[in-house]
Amino acid sequence: MPINGSYIRDQMQKVIDKEGLPDVVFHSLRYTSVTYKLKLSGGDIKAVQGDSGHAQADMVTEVYGHIIDEDRRKNAERMENAFYNKENLNPDIHEQKEEENKITIPEGVDPELLMKVLGNPEMAALLNSLAKTMKV
Template identity: 50%
Template sequence: MPLHYKIDILAALKAKGYTTYTLRKKNILSESTVQKLRKGKGLSWDSLRHFSTTLKLQLSNGDIKAVQGDTGHAQARMVTDQYAHITDRSRQNPAQQMEKEFFHRSNSLDSPTPPSQDDSIQAALQLIQANPDLAKLIIALKGVSGT
């Protein structure tokens, strides 16, 4: 038995930033489900559960265990088998973060620089680049101190 709603679901989703294009592109709703909603037809319980689980996966950045517990699936594997296509974006986030931190970091792994110190170093470098006389003064002071 299909479920019918008192609100326009597509309009409510659009107001939250989910256009029909986004809903289909991110695999939140299938094309047939979007068409049913456009025509005012009801959704099946399975469609509603798929929509809910898909959205929860995206909002939780792919936290499968949290979604599994929330949706009542007996095992996390049930979620991954059915909704693996949803977590592609969330898998890219950690990969991009690791690439940024591991491959593009200028510091050695043996002595990581705290972010605040890194910011201070960048600010000092910009100051020296903008004032070449300051660089000469620092070099002269280094020679005086003997270090």
């Protein structure tokens, strides 16, 4: 049976209040989901479009295109540093050189995906917020 949107918002607000999570609007969950899917897929617009249920890929590029532009700027900066400053000439530019930055990754976890998730400030804030609610 159909559920009224206000009921969903009320239930979500109860969870937010109970768990001490940051206030968000329900639709922002979809926006966040599409944003992270774009970042984690390396900008695979068609895959994200199909997964998110958008009828046209243009909707993804128009609404979430700034995410892809951010990655393009980062890639251009990496290229410039590698070419002009001879930094990160190793093909594996994600390799950490400092011992203190190394972590043990549990078996079955994709290390590259984990680094992308942990490197995102918004995701780090969300994980910190969730960790606080899980402490016993």
